[in-house]
Amino acid sequence: MKENWLKKLDWLLLPMVGLVGVIVAWYALSATFSKELPNPSQTWATAKPYIMEPFAKRGEQDQGILRLAGYSLRLVACGYFVALLIGTPLGFCLGLSKTFTKMADPIIQVLRPVSPLAWLPLGLALFLGAGKNALDYGALFTIAICAMWPTVLNTAVGVRAIPQDYLNVAKVLKLSRTKTLFKVLIPATLPYMFTGFRLSLGIAWLVIVAAEMLTGKTGVGSFLWNEYNNANYGNIIFSILTIGIIGYVLDRIMSVVEGRFKTA
Amino acid sequence: MAFLELKNVCKSFGGTCVLKDINLSIEKGEFVAIVGFSGAGKTTLINMITGLLRPDSGTAKLNDLEITEPGPDRGVVFQNYSLLPWLTVFENIQLAVDQVNPNWATAKRTEHVEKYIAMVNLAPARDKKPHELSGGMRQRVSVARALAMDPQVLLLDEPLSALDALTRAMLQDEISRIWSADKKTVVLITNDPDEGIYLADRIIPLTAGPGATLGPSFQVEIPRPRDRKAVNHDDHFKQIRRDITTFMLNSKSNRHTAITRKLVLPDIEPEDLNLPRSVSGWRKHPLRKREMEEVKVEVDK
Numbered sequence: 001m002k003e004n005w006l007k008k009l010d011w012l013l014l015p016m017v018g019l020v021g022v023i024v025a026w027y028a029l030s031a032t033f034s035k036e037l038p039n040p041s042q043t044w045a046t047a048k049p050y051i052m053e054p055f056a057k058r059g060e061q062d063q064g065i066l067r068l069a070g071y072s073l074r075l076v077a078c079g080y081f082v083a084l085l086i087g088t089p090l091g092f093c094l095g096l097s098k099t100f101t102k103m104a105d106p107i108i109q110v111l112r113p114v115s116p117l118a119w120l121p122l123g124l125a126l127f128l129g130a131g132k133n134a135l136d137y138g139a140l141f142t143i144a145i146c147a148m149w150p151t152v153l154n155t156a157v158g159v160r161a162i163p164q165d166y167l168n169v170a171k172v173l174k175l176s177r178t179k180t181l182f183k184v185l186i187p188a189t190l191p192y193m194f195t196g197f198r199l200s201l202g203i204a205w206l207v208i209v210a211a212e213m214l215t216g217k218t219g220v221g222s223f224l225w226n227e228y229n230n231a232n233y234g235n236i237i238f239s240i241l242t243i244g245i246i247g248y249v250l251d252r253i254m255s256v257v258e259g260r261f262k263t264a
Numbered sequence: 265m266a267f268l269e270l271k272n273v274c275k276s277f278g279g280t281c282v283l284k285d286i287n288l289s290i291e292k293g294e295f296v297a298i299v300g301f302s303g304a305g306k307t308t309l310i311n312m313i314t315g316l317l318r319p320d321s322g323t324a325k326l327n328d329l330e331i332t333e334p335g336p337d338r339g340v341v342f343q344n345y346s347l348l349p350w351l352t353v354f355e356n357i358q359l360a361v362d363q364v365n366p367n368w369a370t371a372k373r374t375e376h377v378e379k380y381i382a383m384v385n386l387a388p389a390r391d392k393k394p395h396e397l398s399g400g401m402r403q404r405v406s407v408a409r410a411l412a413m414d415p416q417v418l419l420l421d422e423p424l425s426a427l428d429a430l431t432r433a434m435l436q437d438e439i440s441r442i443w444s445a446d447k448k449t450v451v452l453i454t455n456d457p458d459e460g461i462y463l464a465d466r467i468i469p470l471t472a473g474p475g476a477t478l479g480p481s482f483q484v485e486i487p488r489p490r491d492r493k494a495v496n497h498d499d500h501f502k503q504i505r506r507d508i509t510t511f512m513l514n515s516k517s518n519r520h521t522a523i524t525r526k527l528v529l530p531d532i533e534p535e536d537l538n539l540p541r542s543v544s545g546w547r548k549h550p551l552r553k554r555e556m557e558e559v560k561v562e563v564d565k
Contacts, residue, residue, distance in 0.1 A: 165346040168316055171334040173363045173413075183359060187350040 038234040046234035060218060065242055072208050072219035073246070075136075079143025080204040084197060086144065087151035091196070092185070094152065095159025112149045116142050116207040120214050139211040146207045150199035158192025159185065190261045198254035205247045220246075267292040267449060268313065268417055273322035275308055281475045282308050286322070288468070288478060290451065295443055297452040297460030298478070299508060300470030301516065306453045307343065309470070310421045313451065314340050326417065336364045339415030343422045345402045347394040347409075353381065354390050357409045364413045380412040383442065400431040404438070411442065420452045424459065433492065436463060444488060457508045461501055462490060469508050471515035479511050 006013070023040050030039040038046065047065075049056075054066035093100050094108075123138035123145075130137050166188055170180045212221030220239055227235035266289030273286040282305040290296050300306045311317040312324050315334040324331045326338070347356050357377045365373060381387055384404040394402050403423055410418055420439075424432045440463055443450060454460050460467045461484055469479040482504050486495060495501050 165342060165344060166348060168334075168340075168342065169346050169348065171316060172314060172336065172338070172340050173360055174335055175363060179363075184348065187348070190350075 036233060038237070043234040043237050046232060047238035050235075050238070063218070065220075065238075068218065068220050068223050069242060069246055071217070072212065072221065075139060075211075075217065075219065076143060076201075076204045076208050079140045079207075080147055080201055082140060082144040083147040083200055083204065084151055087148040087196070087200065088155055088193065090148075091152045091155025091193075092159055092189075094156035095189075096185075101156070108149070108152065111145075116146045116210045117214070119145055120211060124215075135215045135217055139208075139215050139217060142211050143204050143207045147200040147204035150203065151193070151196040154192045154196030154199070155189060158189035158196075161192065162188045191258075194254075194258040194261050198251065198258055201250055201254050202247065205243075205250060209243060266290060267294075267327065268451070269323075269325045270312070270319075271323050271325075273312060273319040273324060275305070275312065275317065275320050277308075282473060283477065284475050285477050290449060292449055293447045294466065295450045295452070295464045296481075297454055297464035297467045298470055299454055299457050299460045299467060299512070300476065301472050301512070302455055304470050304473040304476045306455075306470060307421055310340075310419050310451065310453050313417070313419055314338055336360070336413045337416045338419055339410030339413045339417070340419045341403070341406045341410045341421065341423045343425065345394070345399075345406045347402060347405055349394050352391045352393055353386060353397070353405050354378075356394070356405060357381065357412050360409045360413050377412060380408040383411070384408045384438065398431075399427050400435060403427065403435060407439070407442070411448075416449065418448050418450045420450065422453050422455065425455060432459075437492070439463060440488075440490070457505055457512075461486075461504050461508075462492065462495060467504065467508065469512050469515075471512070479515070482507060 026037075027039050030037040030042075050063075050065040050068075054064040056064040057067060090104075094104060119142045120138060123141035124134060126141060127134040127137035162185065166184050170184045175183060208219065209221035209224065211217070212219045213225045216222050216225075220243055224236055224239035224243075227233075227239065268288075268290040270286050270288040273283065274281065275283045286309065288296075298306060298309065308317060312319050313326075313331065315331045315338070318332070331338075348359070351359065354377060357380060358373070361373050361377050365376070368376070378387075378390075381390055384407055386401060386404055386408065389397060389401060394405070397405070403426075407420075407423065423439075424435055427435065436459060443463075450464075452460065452463060457467070457469075464484055466481050466483055468481040470476050471479060484500075484504060486498060486500060
């Protein structure tokens with residue numbers, strides 16, 4: 001009976017055990033090897049004002065954590081939507097046209113592995129003309145171009161994976177090109193597209209930290225960097241945890257959305 | 265002038281001739297079944313009537329017009345149903361109806377769709393998605409979709425081959441009933457001679473591929489409505505079944521060929537545990553690939 005009860009709760013107990021293990025290791029590390037590393041209770045102490053008043057605005061960099069995260073999320077959202085807006089049609093073209101694939105594939109394969117840190121200076125240079133908005137546009141450009149690739153590639157794979165049967169139906173019914181696109185191609189590709197969207201969102205969130213560190217735009221990433229410069233190491237850990245948790249939540253949300261579009 | 269006519273049609277894929285010298289003429293309102301082995305090219309044949317494929321040589325004509333592309337005047341029931349999984353039963357049929365009758369009022373189109381759903385007895389499943397339906401029900405949706413387009417010819421590409429025997433018999437009766445109601449021209453492709461004889465006015469065997477061609481056609485003179493149980497004891501039915509089976513088996517039997525295959529075994533040597541072991545543990549003369557014998561195997565081509 002008792003064992004049964006334990007088994008039912010292991011979804012809660014086992015993660016707790018893991019968490020306790022990590023915290024103990026953290027204490028041990030800060031007590032022995034790295035004296036500069038704040039231990040968990042010190043970290044909590046420095047982070048407390050940011051958590052307790054999550055929307056406070058005490059100064060340009062000294063703001064509540066959710067307000068900071070809000071700035072970051074807004075930038076990510078813009079960059080992400082640009083990525084989807086460009087990536088999805090591009091993916092469709094790649095999936096539909098062999099000629100276009102042959103033309104574009106080498107370029108994509110070369111651009112895809114480039115790090116966000118490398119794109120950012122180019123983004124800034126591109127939008128030099130925009131004056132004081134250059135930082136915004138540069139960051140947007142970086143997020144968009146880095147986050148685009150999973151959407152592009154997944155959409156292309158999805159279009160190529162459409163069963164011939166569905167295309168035959170479209171042919172027999174003599175659907176027009178637009179109707180084929182909206183009634184057959186897009187619905188058939190949706191599951192793949194959403195997998196791409198989810199991966200893209202993950203990357204967009206990865207890129208934001210780098211973009212904010214370099215541009216100094218207010219947000220979680222620049223907060224982290226400033227706290228490093230202020231030698232406030234507790235808040236570095238705090239920022240990392242925040243970034244991780246938000247990333248996790250975003251991924252969960254996307255996977256719920258993705259699940260809704262799975263066709264049997 | 266026949267209604268649907270194929271003349272000297274040949275089709276090959278990648279150098280292999282799949283169909284050759286196909287001559288077929290079907291009158292309006294006729295129910296014709298084509299029986300053939302799986303892989304003989306039945307689907308290729310029907311795809312040339314739907315227009316999804318063009319013949320390499322020869323012509324396919326409907327109503328004296330050459331078939332060059334697919335169109336809604338030829339309703340197809342595909343072998344694997346081909347329903348769009350993101351649409352409900354109603355929407356799947358509606359897509360076809362909207363496409364064929366764009367000028368109708370919305371109410372009329374809806375009514376038309378409902379009528380065909382009722383015709384295949386699927387009214388309770390109207391708003392279900394295909395994955396919620398059984399194979400038999402999906403196939404009925406597929407039939408309803410094809411019929412709702414009110415095509416000149418109904419092409420059935422092994423519509424029942426994926427179903428269990430009981431469902432199949434039930435759907436055969438249903439197809440028979442629907443056909444009697446509106447007497448469309450029907451081409452049924454099947455791998456089951458019984459099914460063909462039971463349903464069709466005329467049954468034509470397709471010889472075994474490659475290079476399959478149509479055999480002589482057999483007129484089925486069993487009065488309708490046909491009774492499944494009675495038909496099984498009908499002498500005419502038995503006679504046709506015997507003739508077709510004989511014809512098809514004969515077409516297959518002269519296609520045996522011998523090919524030589526080299527047996528490839530992994531290039532390792534089994535250890536004989538009875539032999540005294542030398543230091544290295546290996547036998548003196550290991551068996552190598554080149555020492556393997558060649559064998560001849562007889563295969564069906």
